[in-house]
Amino acid sequence: MADPDNRWNRRLFLHVPAIFLVLFFVLPLIALVILSFWQTENYKIVREWSATNYVTLATEPAYFVFFVRSLFLAIGVSIFSVAVSWPIAFFIVRHGGRYKLILSLLLAVPFLSGEVLRLISLQGMLGPTGLVNGVLLKIGSAPLRFIMYSNWATFIALVYLYLPMVVTTVYLSLLNFDFRLTSAASSCGANRFQVFCEIVWPLNLSGTIVGFLLCFIPTLSASLAPRFLGGPSGVLYGMSIAQQFGESGTWALGAAMGVVLFLFSMAVLGVFSLGIDLRRTGFTGMGRL
Amino acid sequence: MYAQASNERLTKWLMAAILVAAYGFLYMPIVHILFASLSSRPNFPYPPEFDYGSYIRLYTNTVYQSAFLNSLIIATCTSILSTVLGFLATVGVLRFAGRKALVYAAFFAGPLFVSEILLGISSMSLYYLAFELQGNMVTAIIANSVHCFSFCFLIMAALLYRYDWRMNEAAVVCGASPVRVFFEVMLPLTWSGILSSLIVAFVLSLNGLDISFYLLGATPTMPSVAWGALRYGVKPELYALSSIINILVFAAIIVLYFVARSDRQLSVE
Known part of the structure; x- marks a missing residue:
């Protein structure tokens, strides 16, 4: 450690990216906290310290409703995505054979094509003139009302947006899982149910939790999907933040909402990370070191 | 049975x-x-x-042209910046971090767990509070890089963890300068990870709306123009734009596929 060469290397390789993150990731979050204790009047920021914004948040029931709605939606979307991801990832790992790589990469196409474009595609499917209702009208049935401008539409959209992410995380975890352990358990007399519950699931729990969080955190703050597909009763918390910074110009209140969202996300992250062993997620391949 | x-x-x-x-x-x-x-x-x-009507209308629409150009600039700069930083971070964590490797890895993966909208509004707050600065291209590139950095770091870490660092030392012993070591030893062996990271960061920042939205002020980018148009109803031009991007992404994925496959062959040899 003492030789100067190594110290310079550490500075270059570890400290440059770390300083970049501190400057442009940590510092902005601090600025957000500061802003949340100031006020906005007539689209101008007034630098007076007070907790008015937080009082507004706590006393105005609308924000609480938005938050609870977002929370339930995020929990539902994440649990559904994890439940669907497991069979998909398991099938690719166990039976994918030489198509493993292409199957896992194909998941990335819908993920990489961007939120707005995916929402456009979804609107083409679910909207009043979309494919689903077009087909229903063609065969003479009534259009499905619940998939147009409702919380269900938001639910479908959010699953569509984040399912690839969850499948990929679970897939990476299973890929680094040593399946010989299951054969060992079987030959020791465990039935298939026991093998899954006592070997496969616990040893891939960390990867699953990471997948859950990578879906939960963005869905909790979803702002585009509900705005476009959610309809009048579908206002979500993230969408409300976006409005504070956009149309209504109440930046300080929006900042306070952002701080609440950040603290809540961190709390969830903290609780769940107790159950995470990063080495087991298969994320960086560190488990094999 | x-x-x-x-x-x-x-x-x-x-x-x-x-x-x-x-x-x-x-x-x-x-x-x-x-x-x-x-x-x-x-x-x-x-x-x-x-x-092809909607494609021709898209092509002749000047708003989309300038927006596409802006997005291209942002995506190019972001992918390079975040890949360079991601590469430094990967080498740092795998080689120089020692016992603190997990701490650094968790910190570098952190932006992944902070949603895009928070990253956008917090960066906007910082620039506004510190410099009274409205958003511009540079701030958008930096904020996008923070978001893409984590992806780059994870992609390269996944591909570099089995790299044999003794090869670098061997090259140094034979008298190569650090720059030569990088270009003649590391790059030929790790180009697949670097290229994957460039492609993913490029595509992510080409399409990222939330971050750019808050940091760009009046500069139009492709997702923001598409978003603006979306609020006035979906037009066939948007379908055309969306299809073009989907095809581009699909092509990028095919490149990634061949990169990953050749990398696997390389490691088998």
Whole structure:
């Protein structure tokens, strides 16, 4: 450690990216906290310290409703995505054979094509003139009302947006899982149910939790999907933040909402990370070191 | 015994069915949009036809042109900046961090767990509070880089963890300068990870709306123009734009596939 060469290397390789993150990731979050204790009047920021914004948040029931709605939606979307991801990832790992790589990469196409474009595609499917209702009208049935401008539409959209992410995380975890352990358990007399519950699931729990969080955190703050597909009763918390910074110009209140969202996300992250062993997620391949 | 085998087959087919359903769910809108963009009846484009009208209207629309150019600049700069930083971080964590490797890795993966909208509004707050600065291209590039950095770091870490660092030392012993070590030893062996990271960061920042939205002020980018147009109803031009991007992403994925495959062959040799 003492030789100067190594110290310079550490500075270059570890400290440059770390300083970049501190400057442009940590510092902005601090600025957000500061802003949340100031006020906005007539689209101008007034630098007076007070907790008015937080009082507004706590006393105005609308924000609480938005938050609870977002929370339930995020929990539902994440649990559904994890439940669907497991069979998909398991099938690719166990039976994918030489198509493993292409199957896992194909998941990335819908993920990489961007939120707005995916929402456009979804609107083409679910909207009043979309494919689903077009087909229903063609065969003479009534259009499905619940998939147009409702919380269900938001639910479908959010699953569509984040399912690839969850499948990929679970897939990476299973890929680094040593399946010989299951054969060992079987030959020791465990039935298939026991093998899954006592070997496969616990040893891939960390990867699953990471997948859950990578879906939960963005869905909790979803702002585009509900705005476009959610309809009048579908206002979500993230969408409300976006409005504070956009149309209504109440930046300080929006900042306070952002701080609440950040603290809540961190709390969830903290609780769940107790159950995470990063080495087991298969994320960086560190488990094999 | 027989019952168990058939049971196993049933599970296998059940999983396959879920997989097919999920891929169908993910790809149906994309295919539908492609047909819709090529049709004169975008609402129900079946049977498919081939009408390039919406593509021509898109091509001649100057708003989309400048927006596309801006997005291209942001995406290029972001992918380079975040890949360089991600590369430094990967080498740092794998080689120089020692016992603190997990701490640094968790910190570098941190932006992944902070949603884009928070990253956008917090960066906007910082620039506004510190410099009274409205958003511009540079701030958008930096904020996008923070977001993409984590992806780059994870991609390169996944591909570099089995790199044999003794090769660098061997090259140094033979008298190579650090720059030469990088270009003649590391780059030929790790180019697949670096290229994957460049592609993913490029595509992510090309399409990232939330971050750019807050940091750009009045500069139009492709997602923000598409978002603006979306609020006034979906037009066939948007379908065309969406299809073009989907095809580009698809091409990028095919490149990634061949990169990953050649990398695997390399490691087998």
